[in-house]
Amino acid sequence: MELLIRKCNFNDIKKIHELSNTIIKTKFSLGRFKRILNRFPELCFVAITKEEIIGFIVATLNENNKKGIIFAMGVDVRFRKMGIGSNLLNKLLSVLKNKKVSTVGLHVRESNTNAIKFYEHIGFKKIKQVNNFYSNGESAVEMLLNIF
Numbered sequence: 499m500e501l502l503i504r505k506c507n508f509n510d511i512k513k514i515h516e517l518s519n520t521i522i523k524t525k526f527s528l529g530r531f532k533r534i535l536n537r538f539p540e541l542c543f544v545a546i547t548k549e550e551i552i553g554f555i556v557a558t559l560n561e562n563n564k565k566g567i568i569f570a571m572g573v574d575v576r577f578r579k580m581g582i583g584s585n586l587l588n589k590l591l592s593v594l595k596n597k598k599v600s601t602v603g604l605h606v607r608e609s610n611t612n613a614i615k616f617y618e619h620i621g622f623k624k625i626k627q628v629n630n631f632y633s634n635g636e637s638a639v640e641m642l643l644n645i646f
């Protein structure tokens with residue numbers, strides 16, 4: 499399968515928002531994605547096959563630019579377990595390394611065991627549980643990866 503990973507642009511945002519709403523339990527507004535892309539255009543990537551966006555990763559930096567934060571990522575259910583999520587995440591990690599960012603963090607629903615396994619496969623460690631993190635009262639697992 500031909501796969502292209504490229505930086506995201508404003509024309510992609512609607513599709514990313516749609517895909518996110520289809521596959522991620524937490525619903526983010528279109529404006530949220532727009533604001534992140536505006537502020538961190540170098541930290542947002544899409545995966546494309548046959549001109550269709552089938553995956554995305556959107557990340558930010560903390561205030562001192564030392565920590566990367568994965569805001570959201572996802573791969574269309576038809577294309578999972580084919581290495582696309584790893585490809586997207588590794589692209590982001592290489593950009594963060596070039597920026598001398600030392601750690602990457604994220605929160606994931608404790609029920610989202612597939613994503614937790616995926617992040618562990620990349621090398622992320624669970625560091626703590628954050629109670630009542632999501633609007634339905636669900637806890638988050640906070641995960642961290644040291645890249646330096």
Ligand SMILES: CC(C)(COP(=O)(O)OP(=O)(O)OC[C@H]1O[C@@H](n2cnc3c(N)ncnc32)[C@H](O)[C@@H]1OP(=O)(O)O)[C@@H](O)C(=O)NCCC(=O)NCCS
Pocket residue numbers: 521522569570571572573574577578579580581582583584585606610611612613615616617619
């Ligand atoms: C998490 C997600 C992005 C992974 O994408 P993907 O393209 O399927 O991941 P990869 O193919 O790169 O997987 C790499 C490795 O991660 C692990 N992994 C991935 N999905 C897994 C699953 N469902 N169960 C167990 N392990 C899994 C495996 O070790 C896998 O290697 P393998 O295929 O050799 O076994 C995808 O499942 C997804 O979009 N989930 C819904 C959205 C979501 O939960 N996003 C994260 C929170 S924002």
